[in-house]
Amino acid sequence: MTLQKNAEPNTGFSIKAASSIALAALLAILMAPLAFADNTESAERLEREKQAAKTEVWEPVPAVVSAKKNEVPSDAIALLTGDLSAWESVKGGEANWQFSDGELTVKPGAGDIKTKQSFCDVQLHLEWKVPQPEPDMEGQQRNNSGIFFQQRYEIQVLDSYNNATYPNGQAGSVYKQTIPLVNAMRAPGEWQEYDIIFKAPVFDGEALESPGYITVIHNGVVVQNHVEIQGTTEWIGAPKYNAHGCEPLQLQDHGNLVSFRNMWVREL
Secondary structure, X not given: OOOOOOOOOOOHHHHHHHHHHHHHHHHHHHHHHHHHHHHHHHHHHHHHHHHHHOOOOOOOOOOOOXXXXXXXXXXXXXXXXXXXXXXXXXXXXXXXXXXXXXXXXXXXXXXXXXXXXXXXXXXXXXXXXXXXXXXXXXXXXXXXXXXXXOOOEEEEEEOOOOOOOOHHHOOOOEOOOEOOOOOOOOOOOOOEEEEEEEEOOEEEOOEEEEOOEEEEEEOOEEEEEEEEOOOOOOOOOOOOOOOOOOEOOEEOOOOOOOEEEEEEEEXX
């Protein structure tokens, strides 16, 4: 007869299982504060979002405007397209300036021109260029023009490149009123850029309720920073306000061959 040894108990599985359970329990204990912290942080974040939502305004939603580089914004009015149909002479009749390849040039002696459409508050973009000056040109005679808002309030157009004149009459000035912050003029023959925000004056009957304001950016540089317009920009005499409504934009014939291009306006 063969005697068998007593079988040893198989404890391997139970030991591993016990170890796994113990490890899981330990991890649970260790992770509990982190879970609590996560829950607390989530609650705090939700409360902050709730408080932030109180100051969110969802209406009205701004209209989408296409504003591609070197193109007229989709909500703007192009003033120099294939012809001068947007313009007329201040004297009456057609605008009799020179127009070719999108460039408008003053015809000396033809007189000022104005837009057929009237405007109040606007954003205006335009580019302008002065030719090389004649040797005897200096000061205000050195290729002069101007852009008038509501046919009354002029932003000066002038060759102010190394050209001494009274500062409240140089390029970028509110003519005879406000001196530009700096002289950002490029040399003659180069295109200049104006980006202008015009806030029209408001009248209550014949009385002035609030004056006009204007911001001018010349070649990317702010030269007029929301300055108050004191009234009409007079060559002689003090500025004054007379009640009026929306009026055209006006370009000045000062007898010089100043050119304009890429001119558009957005009503504000």
